[in-house]
Amino acid sequence: MEKIIDENKQGETLILDKKEGNQRKLFIESYGCAMNFSDSEIVASILSEQGFNTTQKLEEADLVLVNTCSIRDKAEQTVRKRLQQYNAIKRINPKMKVGVLGCMAERLKTKFLEEEKIVDLVVGPDAYKDLPNLLAEVDEGRDAINVVLSKEETYGDISPVRLNSNGVTAFVSITRGCDNMCTFCVVPFTRGRERSRDPQSIIEEINDLWSKGFKEITLLGQNVDSYLWYGGGLKKDFEKATDLQKVTAVNFAKLLELSAKAQPKMRIRFSTSNPQDFTMDVIETMAKYDNICKHIHLPVQSGSNRILKEMNRLHTREEYFELIDNIRRMIPECSISMDLIAGFPTETERDHKDTLSLMEYVKYSFGYMFTYSERPGTMAGRKMEDDVPEVDKKRRLNDIVQLQRQHSEYRTRQHLNTTVEILIEKASKKSDQQWSGRTSDNTVAVFPKEDYKVGDLVNVFVTDCTSATLIGEAVGYSENN
Numbered sequence: 001m002e003k004i005i006d007e008n009k010q011g012e013t014l015i016l017d018k019k020e021g022n023q024r025k026l027f028i029e030s031y032g033c034a035m036n037f038s039d040s041e042i043v044a045s046i047l048s049e050q051g052f053n054t055t056q057k058l059e060e061a062d063l064v065l066v067n068t069c070s071i072r073d074k075a076e077q078t079v080r081k082r083l084q085q086y087n088a089i090k091r092i093n094p095k096m097k098v099g100v101l102g103c104m105a106e107r108l109k110t111k112f113l114e115e116e117k118i119v120d121l122v123v124g125p126d127a128y129k130d131l132p133n134l135l136a137e138v139d140e141g142r143d144a145i146n147v148v149l150s151k152e153e154t155y156g157d158i159s160p161v162r163l164n165s166n167g168v169t170a171f172v173s174i175t176r177g178c179d180n181m182c183t184f185c186v187v188p189f190t191r192g193r194e195r196s197r198d199p200q201s202i203i204e205e206i207n208d209l210w211s212k213g214f215k216e217i218t219l220l221g222q223n224v225d226s227y228l229w230y231g232g233g234l235k236k237d238f239e240k241a242t243d244l245q246k247v248t249a250v251n252f253a254k255l256l257e258l259s260a261k262a263q264p265k266m267r268i269r270f271s272t273s274n275p276q277d278f279t280m281d282v283i284e285t286m287a288k289y290d291n292i293c294k295h296i297h298l299p300v301q302s303g304s305n306r307i308l309k310e311m312n313r314l315h316t317r318e319e320y321f322e323l324i325d326n327i328r329r330m331i332p333e334c335s336i337s338m339d340l341i342a343g344f345p346t347e348t349e350r351d352h353k354d355t356l357s358l359m360e361y362v363k364y365s366f367g368y369m370f371t372y373s374e375r376p377g378t379m380a381g382r383k384m385e386d387d388v389p390e391v392d393k394k395r396r397l398n399d400i401v402q403l404q405r406q407h408s409e410y411r412t413r414q415h416l417n418t419t420v421e422i423l424i425e426k427a428s429k430k431s432d433q434q435w436s437g438r439t440s441d442n443t444v445a446v447f448p449k450e451d452y453k454v455g456d457l458v459n460v461f462v463t464d465c466t467s468a469t470l471i472g473e474a475v476g477y478s479e480n481n
Contacts, residue, residue, distance in 0.1 A: 026052040027061035028163065031079060032069020034271060036102055038171040038220055040067045041160035043101065043128050048161055050132050058089055063097050063135070065121075068104030070186045072373040076104055087118045097138050099123060103190035106147045107377065113143045125176070125191050126150035129158075149177075149192035151234055156201040159208070168425055168455045170214050172205050173197065174255065175221030179236060180274060182301075183312045183379035184341065184372065187222055193236070194222070196229045199250045203262045215423055215455055216267035216293075219259065224270045225277035227252040253281035260289035265480050267423060267440070269293045275300065275323055276314040287330045291480070294331055295365075295442035298323070299339035303358030304351035307344050312379070317358060324362055335365035335411065335441035340400055343372045343393030345384040352396045359403050365411040365443065366468065369400050409467040412443060420445065420470065421478045422460045424452060445470035457481040 026047055030040045043065065044054055055061055064086055069075040083098070090096050099121030100112050106124035113119055120138045123131060124147030137144035154176055162170060178187045179194040206217055221227060230241045230249040241249070250258070252270075259268050268291055275298060286292045302308050305317050315323075327334055340355065371393040374386045420439045428434035428446045436446050437458075446469060447460050457478035464471040 022048065022051050022053040024050075024052045024062040025055040025060055026063050026065065027055050027058050028065045028067065029082070030067040032067075032071060032075055032103070034171055034218070034220055035173065035222065036067045036069060037163075038160070038173045039102065039125060039128070039155075040065075041163050041171070042155045042158050042173075043067070043131065044161035044163055045158050046128055046131055050135065054161070054163060058086075059093065061093075061096055063099065064089075065099045065101055068100055068102040070103040070107045070190055070375065072370065073375070074373070079104055083118060090118055097121065097135075099138075101125075101128070103186065106149070106190040107186065109147050110145060113145065120144070122147065124149065126153045128155070129153070151193055151195065152232070154195060154197040156197040159205070166425055166454060167213055168423065169216045169218070170209050171220045172202060172209070172217045173220045174202055174224060175227050178222040179226070180223060180276070180314070181312055181379065183310065183384070184301075184344065184375070186375045186378050189377050191222065193234050194226060195232075195234050196227050198232070199229050199255050199258060202255065203258055206259055206262050206266065210263045210266055213455065214266070215457065216269065217259075219255070219268065219270040221272070223272065223274045223277060225252050225273050225279065225282060227255055229255075251281075253279065253285045256282065256285045256292060257289070260285070260292050264291055267291055267293055269295065269442075271297045273298050275320050278323060280326065283327055283330050286334070293440045293442065294334040295337070295440070296327065296334060297337045297339075300358065301339060301341050302344060302347075302351065303355035304347070305354075307347055307351050307354075310346060310380075310384070311341075311344060317354065320358070321361060333441060335443065336362060337442070338362075338364050338367040340367060340369045341372050342369070342397040342400055343388040345372070345380060345387055347372075347388055347396075352399070355396075356399060356403060359400070359407065363407040363410060364404060365441065366408050367404050369397060369404065371397050405467055409465075412465045412467060412470065415439070415443065415462045415470050416465060417462065419459050419461050419475060420472075421480065422447070422458050424454050424456050424458060426454065439470070443470055444468065445472060447472045447474050450474060 028040050030037045068079045086098050097120045098118050100119055101123050102125055105122045112122045121134055122145040126149050127146035130146045134144035175196050177192040177194040181188055228235050228251055230238055230245040300320055301311055374381050422437040422445050424435045424437040426436050428436040434446045435449050438444055445460055452458055457480050458474045459476050459478050460472040461475050462470045462472040
């Protein structure tokens with residue numbers, strides 16, 4: 001496989017894998033969570049064996065795939081608008097085929113073929129290995145669909161093609177699906193039951209990435225803390241495992257340790273966590289290994305015990321505080337980020353104040369904050385009335401966002417006059433004379449380029465900051481470089 005280096009306008013290096021002899025061109029776009037972007041790399045790998053190389057130019061594509069998200073209505077509307085744009089291109093290039101992948105494909109199934117007349121192909125998250133057969137159907141002039149969810153598929157045997165990569169950071173998928181039936185979430189219905197990937201294949205992928213020059217990986221899953229490998233099978237069936245399987249099982253803390261030890265100079269991140277499954281042994285492992293980045297994305301969704309119960313979140317406000325206290329005690333330098341939903345059904349002003357007080361207690365480094373969006377098929381969508389007025393949702397979200405801005409600035413300012421290790425990822429968006437990278441705790445930093453390059457680990461003395469970005473001067477290479 002030939003590697004093509006493309007220097008873009010910001011000096012960021014994109015590494016695109018091109019297989020010699022491939023004649024057809026694939027244009028693939030991803031929306032939503034990191035798992036979708038990771039899945040697109042798996043799809044590109046499968047299709048490279050079917051004669052497709054990726055292209056950045058939509059107009060020249062033989063096959064256009066959009067990997068979709070169903071988590072919020074806005075995400076679905078974005079995809080529908082994008083499909084309309086594809087239609088304009090298809091008038092110019094009628095041979096171009098269009099496919100919808102991912103969660104939206106699974107949720108809407110045949111509606112895409114019936115309503116969006118330009119869609120030729122609908123493929124759910126567990127059916128990507130069936131793409132060669134589905135494309136054969138499309139080539140014969142027939143619509144093709146496979147949205148069957150699997151209890152075994154993890155794509156552990158697929159070596160992903162790294163799309164639009166900077167050659168420095170990469171995702172490594174470790175679980176698929178989710179068993180946590182949060183009432184607001186469509187994921188269990190679009191991605192199926194939870195299953196974990198063979199740890200040996202994960203470590204092999206990490207080692208392969210290191211050999212190719214990557215310096216940081218993110219272990220990825222809908223709920224990484226729930227990772228459990230006992231020879232294959234669903235997590236819910238672990239109780240039926242043999243005594244030997246139970247003794248030799250690998251949980252997330254063990255996988256994290258195996259990853260850290262496999263490549264001691266590679267940065268290890270993970271996302272996303274769930275408070276109900278986040279255990280002390282994970283905190284202890286993070287504290288033990290310097291190359292495990294000191295950042296935890298720990299979605300809380302609400303600060304109200306009553307709303308948490310309505311959401312079917314299996315943790316309380318008090319249990320969340322205990323977890324935060326343990327993290328702060330064992331890893332004082334660790335940053336914590338969150339997801340929060342404003343205006344969940346039946347939420348009152350008192351519930352909202354509970355959320356604000358929780359934020360004051362934790363003082364998150366950053367977060368993802370949204371108003372509630374009713375999703376068809378979820379328990380909340382079926383059983384609960386979306387009864388919080390839109391004006392109240394937006395006001396409460398604004399309260400949350402404004403408070404988070406204060407906390408983000410507070411956390412960022414704690415880095416002033418300290419030296420931090422930065423992994424250079426790309427040129428700064430605001431100046432091509434500066435590099436941009438992240439600290440171990442996931443704070444973005446910019447500094448003058450000098451003679452450093454993408455992929456270098458550099459010590460940076462922080463002289464100034466905005467609410468979200470550190471500004472500093474490089475003082476030399478890190479000992480981990």
